[in-house]
Amino acid sequence: MRPTLRQMQYLIAVADTGKFGDAARAVNVSQPSLSAQIAEMEASLGVQLIERSRRGAMLTGAGEELVRRARKILREVEDLKAVARFGRRELTGRLRLGVLPTVGPYLLPLATRDLHTRFPDLRLSVREERTVDLDEHLQKGEFDTIISSPIDHENVHHEPLFSERLYVCAPAEDPLTRGEGPVRLKDLKGRALLTLGQGHRLNAIIREVAAASGAEVSSEYEGTSLDAIRLMAEMGAGVAILPSLYALSEARLDRGLNARLIDHPLARREISLIWRDTSPLEVSLRELAAPLRSAAAKLLRHE
Template structure:
């Protein structure tokens, strides 16, 4: 008997969760059913793949190698399914998109109507994740494509979408909020910079800015969202570093927002539509990139007109 794709999914789920119960929930089956399938596979192969204990489930050496190869097979199967659904440049069916939480809410609402008009048969399934998780789930085949920073992913193809600058936001009474125009790095010396939680690429950029300017990254507060760190900055807890897509979108919605661009080459990041370099969807995804880039350009065209001066 050969292992089935479903059995491979089950043992990969065990590897990811470390517990039979959690793995069963992840793949939407009962725990007894999952356990029975793993036991059946082990019996057929004549090898123990999972060491069971009260603390959970741990892969044996044979299990680790099995899971490594199973991930490759499952990814190839997902690519095979994609070949059947998509033509060279047609976009139809379900496309699984992963996107940075610092980009998704500020880009996608501006492009949904255009995407629907251009690709009426396309159904996007979207999930926001940290950079580190986007990379893992793209390579495992859980995502067909992601919107992220291309320098943080390997073995990929990508289409550039936009480059955005970074802005500072501080409390209204802060001296940084009393001036207009760009902020120089030396203006940030000694300041406490607010960041998101670990695993976000934006954090490493902020750390580089801190190192170059003599600022420090706050160890007292890590925000769960850009809105959270902006709020903390406006309350005087530090200086928020905000990407321009967010800052410009929020400036249009909230006329009280005041932010200033950082005048340094470190204070920018490039965003691309990214896919595995083995993906059969490359031509289709390049077609998808065009409306995404157009929507971003429309937002970023406001740069210099709405921020760097009073937002009112």
């Protein structure tokens, strides 16, 4: 008897969580059902895959190798499903798109009309996630494509969309706000910079900026959104570092926001449309990138 796809999914869940109970919740089944399926898998293969103890579940050598191969098989199954959904070259049906929360709300609304005109039968299913989660779910086949920083993803192909620079936002009475023109790195020396939590590419970039400028990343507050960071900056908790799309979008809505560009190569990030290097949708996804790139250009031309 061969292992089933469901059994492979259950084994991977145990590998990812280290506990049968957590794995069962992750795949939405009961723990006895998951345990029984894995036991059946071990019996059919004639090898122990998991070492069970009170501390949790640990993979054996054979289990680690099987999990590695099972991940590849499940990714290929997702690609097979994509072939079925997009049997023709044109983009039709549901496309699962993952996007950075610092990009999606500002880019996608601008691109909606053009996307609908070019691909009238396409239905985007969009989910916002941190960089690390986007990578995990893309590699698992849970996304068909993502909008993220290509530097953070391996075994992928990508189509560049735009290069985004960073801005500072500080209280009205702060010299950084009152000044004119771009902010230089030396202007940030000794300042507390506000950013999103770990797992976001923006966090890593701002830490590099802090190290180069003599500033520090605030240890008292890590934002869950760009709106929260901006609000904390306006309350005097530190200096917010905001990416272009957000800064320019919000500046249009709030004339009282004085966001100033940071003039340094470190203060930028590259954003691309990204897909697995095994994806059968490459030609279609390169076509999808065009309206996204155009929408970003319309906003960023005001920099």
